[in-house]
Amino acid sequence: MNAVSCHCITCGDDGVPMRVLRIDDTRGLALCESGDGQHESVEIALVAPVVPGDTLLVHAGTALAHLDGAVA
Secondary structure, three states, rough: OOOOEEOOOOOOOOEEEEEEEEEEOOOOOOEEOOOOOEEEEEEEEHHHHOOOOOOOEEEEEEEEEOOOOOOO
């Protein structure tokens, strides 16, 4: 992903850019979609505030960063 490394040094997995579709503020979750159309519930507490349309870097079901201008 551009010059930013998205590789986890702990488990070896890569972060996945995902686009936010809906927010569940009560539970602190977002329904997100990856570039290949897969949907996943994602924990968003670390990167709040989040709004539909945002693109997030997701690893292990947790959003780690906002990806400004990225396309999932």
